[in-house]
Amino acid sequence: MVWPLAPVAASPLEHSTPVITHPAPPSSQPAAQPPQPGTAQPVSSAPAAKDPRAILQEEWDRVSNSKDIAALQEFQRKHPDSPFAAQAAARIELHSWELAAGTKDVNALRAFRTQFPNGPHAAQAAAELETLESEVNTRSILNVLAGYRTAYDNRDTGAIQNIWPTLGRDDMAKIETFFKATKSAKMVLQPVSQPKFSGDTAVVACIRSINVQMKDGARQKPIDQNVNVRLKKSGSAWVITALE
Secondary structure (H helix, E strand, O other): OOOOOOOOOOOHHHHOOOOOOOOOOOOOOOOOOOOOOOOOOOOOOOOOOOOHHHHHHHHHHHHHOOOOHHHHHHHHHHOOOOOOHHHHHHHHHHHHHHHHHHHOOHHHHHHHHHHOOOOOOHHHHHHHHHHHHHHHHHHHHHHHHHHHHHHHHOOOHHHHHHHOOOOOHHHHHHHHHHHHHEEEEEEEEEEOOOOEEEOOEEEEEEEEEEEEEEOOOOEEOOOOEEEEEEEEEEOOEEEEEEEO
């Protein structure tokens, strides 16, 4: 008789729940790696601060070769203690002189001398100013002499008094008496040399003669006289102070 085989008990492993493993998802941020020896480090993209000396040099280069006095003065104001301060001052003086001398203007030269009394061009400015003032004053004096002749010819005692304000009452009375006694009196007052100046005074050598016609028609022969006309500057005008 064959006995049935008893069922074999299942192994505990056959009934256990299987374990499923999944790989870990990759991290979105890679782990920082320490720098390796000998590996070059990245250079920062921020610009380096500019050397103040280089900035100053650039500013000076922009104005040094120009003739812009205002720009040079602004540089001088901003950088009074810079190494370029003396060069800036020298260029300002030079360009100011070029402008003043080029105008041939007395007032411009006077302003230059006031601003730069001890500059490199001070002596040249003084000489130029003296020459120009002499020319201007000479023209003014010649105009005064011409005006005096015209006033005399026109028997205009008021104009004579304005041109020769130091004439006293007695002198003016003699001139008026002379005009009343004559029909006409024409004066020649011819300078024979350039005026000589001494500050605000001047003297000019002249030849004077007067052609007189009396009321009865008789004429007096003019006699040439060497005279010195002395003048003084009164404000911006010249006036006669004496005729010797």
